[in-house]
Amino acid sequence: MTAKMNQDMDVTVVGAGPVGLVLAAELALSGARVQILERLAEPSEAMKAGAINVPTAEALDRRGLLPAAEQVQREMLERVGSFSRTADDQPPGGGRRAPGSRFTGHFAGMILDADLVDWSDPDLAAHTAVDGGRLVPQRELEELLAEHVARLGIPVCRGVEVTALDDTGDGVLVGTTAGPVRTGWLVGCDGGRSAVRRLAGIDFPGTDPELTGHLAVADIADPSVLADGWVWSTRGAYRYGPQPGRVVTVEFDGPPADRSAPVTLEEVQTSLRRVSGTDVTLTALRGAATRWTDNARQAATYAAGRVLLAGDAAHVHSPFGGQGLNLGVGDAMNLGWKLGAVVAGWAPEGLLATYDAERRPLGAWVLDWTRAQIGVMRGDATSAALREVVADLLSTREGTTYAVKKISGVTQRIDLPGDHPLIGRYVPDLRLRDGSRLADHGHGGGFLLLDRSPDGTFARLAAAWAGRVCSVADGHATPTGVLVRPDGVVAWASDTTDLAAVTGLEAALHRWTGAPTSSPEHEPVEPVGPVEPVG
Template sequence: MDVIVVGAGPVGLALAAELALAGVSVRVLERRDSADPAMRAQSINVPTAEALDRRGLLPALERIQRETLGAPGFRFTGHFAGMSLGPGLVDWADPELAAHTAVEGARMIPQPRLEEVLAGHAERLGVVVRRGVEVTSLEDTGQGVVVGTASGSLRAGWLVGCDGGHSTVRRLAGIPFPGTNPEITGYQAVVDIADPGKLTAGWSWSPRGVYRYGPQPGRVATVEFDGGPADRSAPVTLADVQSSLRRVSGTDVTLTAFRAAPTRWTDNTRQASTYRAGRVFLAGDAAHVHPPFGGQGLNLGVGDAVNLGWKLAAVVSGRSPEALLDTYDAERRPVGAWVLDWTRAQIGILRGDPKSGVLRGVLADLLATRDGTTYAVKQIAGVTQRLPLPGSHPWTGRYVPDVPLSNGTRLADHAHGGGFLLLDRTPGAVFGGRAHGRARVIRDDGTGVAGALIRPDGVVVWATDTPDAHGLDEALSRWAS
């Protein structure tokens, strides 16, 4: 096969689907016998939702959000270090928010449900997932990779490790994983509570730690600054969660049962020294780990997958030189480093000591302003991300906004098959005539931006407000050769 992907979580499935969509033969290996039921991220950001929208999965996501919330009209804002961001304070007319509204009804997506959607998408594209297969050895021959398993060896041209924070692929590839050690233990669970009146809804702080109760019935989360768990891999018991909740809440609350598989987590924060070693790549938690606030790790991993997928497919097919793969690390590493710092900052604010409490009060004042809340919501939503690409147009280097077309469709509706899109709103199709089969030309009579070249991952690499095609040929040659 062309590519082996190790790990069948959301990142591995998203990557495998992107590769298969581009005609690459791919096999997914997963050591677990079934999908992980543990409670993890409860939402996705705008770039993740839009990436799935571009593949025709928006209706499925909207259906899940309706089932999750049971009511329409929800606007996701999130929180920063437990400080909720009120929707009423957000400037929803802010250009960066207003340009990405099509996926508003598809953000509250629990990770297990997202995994179901991606698994179905990958299966429809012919992706084979082999479960119960654990990788035991790895050899990069320079011409391909040989992957050893208990069931025998497999050969492929390339290998991508999407196998989590304790990545076997990263270890076998010898890629260092520097960062900071944990100082907290966190639990998250949905439980039955005998005496829920003893808990306060929302986030509550004490010198012993922090806990959250809600917003879903029975959902609890705790954070204790205890130096991290002695054994993070040990099974999480009801007694573990109850003891932690009692310590941080100062109550004798009683939990009677789990409704969903619980999770234990820490603020262990690390980033791989490189996302590529020869013919081996890392994506998702295999490349970066950090506290799970706001589901940023899930979103960061899906961003890795859609960035790498089309590039690796272009090299495998011979359409692009291998040098294109160097842009994966160059583009995704800065985004990963920002997320690590964003979550580290929240740990500092969450601490129960007096100095952190005062700092939390100052930040709370800032987040109670329209500008402060809007800034935080934009960061959490992911709409401010920009890659350092040449070009002065405001769209260049950003994820393409939602673009309604004059024929009643949206630009995203034309991206279901992958590949490059070239939006052309010039009389006589000045831009489209230069594509020469390297991009699908979308003619439109609407107003606004005159032309834009969009990569398969939704990143705009060229845009203009005039009929001048300056820079288009260079962009096509660099990215869509």
Template sequence: MDDKTQEVRATDYDVVVAGAGPTGLMLACELALAGTAVLVVERLPEPDRTIKAGAINAPSAVAFDRRGLLPAMAAVQERRLAEVTGFLRTHAPDGLDRKNAPKFAGHFAGIPLYGDLLDTSDPDFAHLGPAGDVGLVPQADLELVLLERATALGVELWRGVELEGFDADDAGVSVRTSRGTVRAGWLAGCDGGRSTVRRLAGFDFPGTAPEITGHQAVVELEGAEALGAGWQGTDTGIYVHGPFPGRILTVEFDGPPADRDAPVTAEELETSLRKVSGADVRVTAVHTATRFTDNARQASTYRKGRVLLAGDAAHVHSPFGGQGLNLGIGDAMNLGWKLAATVHGTAPEGLLDTYTAERHPIGAWVLEWTRAQIAVMRLTPHAQAMRSVVRDLMGTVTGTTYFVKKILGVWQRYDLPGDHPLTGHSAPDLVLADGTRLADHLHDGKALLLDLGAAGPGLPDRAEGFGDRVRVVTARCTSHPGLAALLLRPDGFVAWATDSDDLDGLDAALGQWFGAPQPRGASSTTAAE
């Protein structure tokens, strides 16, 4: 629309998503995949290339695999690994045998973790499939992949448009933007840590105030040879150099920035880097830069009537470990199918409320995880003493495995009813007899009743009446011969499972997640023998 005052018809959109970052785009993709009319409103005129999170965790990689996006993520990782290799070739310490050097497996509070101490036999690492090999996907690159996906799915995106206000009632939301007013059934605030949607809707946002000042940037440096590679602690702070050319990060512990919103200048970055490193360096150009703090807050609920929050709009914290990006992707995967079912009128009572119930505890854990890192990064004698203890623990196989599992998110599960060990967990990536993997059967975003041949001939009949809400796949499994059947939600989490012909609990699980069966429809069945 060219006329900024023109009104859009009230029935044009089921959902308006505020924000076209990774969370907003992922949510829009999930909604569009489920046949929901969605509009994304983004204030920035172009995709944000500001340096932010540098990697995705296991649940995010698995989610992308389940939607057919893993090859695109792997291509990004390959390009980034080439940059990292080039950086290490130039900046790694003399004498380092790079071929045999231990694999970097992440960090906690800047203390590195190495793969040679990782117990890879731990069952929590098993069955990720190819997703377990993809992680180095920076946020800006991820956003471009999701933008391409959203475009392919027909998502409408308004760029350079401000969300100015909204009025919500029992029937929907009237959203006022700088391009006009739209009427939608729902409004999803994915508009970042300073969310306009959260503020205007009046969500409670308790937490702890910021106490540090951090910078992250990609710059051109003179005197870079005086900087150590990787995470470095000093008497005046912490800095990071690498793992690709020009990337720096600094942390100062003498309070939050005076003006969080001021543009980040080369002078500011140079002053901070000189202070914490003690090196005679000069920042000659800034390609991308951001300023951050350890402000840690979380909305008490992620839903108020017709308004929902996801990603940084629902929770903020320090960026260490890149947990915020992954929390947002998880929020979008959890919310998307539930909101779409609500829009289509097929959701059972209370389904949308399970979004907060399932995602809030994981967000709360991340806030505590990031606060703990700040506590052992401080420069006080007590904090440094605790840091020494943590470093010793991290230098053991048990310690490394514990920390890597937490960072990768392989521990994440939802508290769902049922006694089977898989219930509530993200499904393992089963290898099927026809050469396909379980993830290949989840690209369409449908729920899946997987008949592995040992649950009896009546299993597919249980999905009768759910139409295309629950798709039945009959297969043989070569990787998990003990499993008889699984019911997967659209996000890939196990709602029900059995190792025998006992189907007790299946009907209850179908009703809990997908509502009442309709006599007019039947599930479509796919053979994958």
């Protein structure tokens, strides 16, 4: 049942996909009054992303949603396990693996062999706590996020389309098919053809599409005529599996004539027959099939006055490598606490401007990462030769490990002040002496400060920011201190407790959490967990 639209809100989010749901939840945790407007009357049944990367899974973990994601993965593996072909059955170097192999992903359809990955690589080894909750398709992700949003009391107003907007400087007047809305801020999470972006007059430069792709799950009368895994030809490429009936086709004959038209059984069958060179017969579509292109564009700005963009509204590209959903969730996590701080009135000067500055470079990288995959997937001789070279590189331990690290997101880094190697990276798995993990203390949002100083030096300093920073004590070890932003990015870290470390922490607190709320002398911090030195 759709909620009643509110006429006056701190923030209105347009779009109830994963990005809009995550953003709204983060804003609510920051204390903002937020609502979601969604054009569709019901959640989309279309097939989209099939898994999430490490930063996305860790975002769920920090909000207490990892158990739900792990349950989804168990169910997915049961379904995949009943199918004779698996997602990892055709690595570049050949061979097969049993269902349930460690999730790696693919580059341009070339499955990355989990047996070749150096799982002891420090970047990979530091992020394993969420391994059981990454095989989460977008539809299931939306369901668990919708439940999260409902628990937070956020209204989701469906069947409401944005038709106009006017940024008045102190807010935004939004015209909708359900009447006008007055909101302090408007955030477009409404997809690649974003109405918010168009109405705000934000340019969307990039490269035009050259292919049409289809994704569907179908009943197939004669599946034995289809080959395992990805298959290339001069006509295009296709993929069968890993779930029963799942097919993907790619044809380099330009974009579709009408992207908004429903995808029919005949359209998918015709495409599959062309690229496979078979007379395969599809008897029914299970759920809504999707049509996509390699249109690659990035908004000229992610913020124009009081109108902001996140997810596909800010950037679009082909789905190869599974980066789009994850890139959008990263946008939402980055923007949510910053905009929430602005609404709450404690944001330090320039905080909101860091949203575009931090997320734009990663968005540009993703566009190029997907473009590179298109470059080796075409049916011409040049692309075929390049594909052989890339496949050879991906058959090596170093090449596969490099690609898995990139796809998984564990190497993502923001350029922040400080020399410690953790600064700017997503916080690694930090297990505490009381049996918990640092992520377990972040379910309510806010900053986390891990204090491993012998005398609680860092926690006493952070007490001046009570209500914004949660300090967690954990016995003496290294790193001795870590300050984690609400989006999981390490803002400060130290292996010492000297004056330079204390000064660095104080600077980071001022930079990211604004002016102190009180004097630390009057708000002692109670240690969380044992504080005796690690033996």
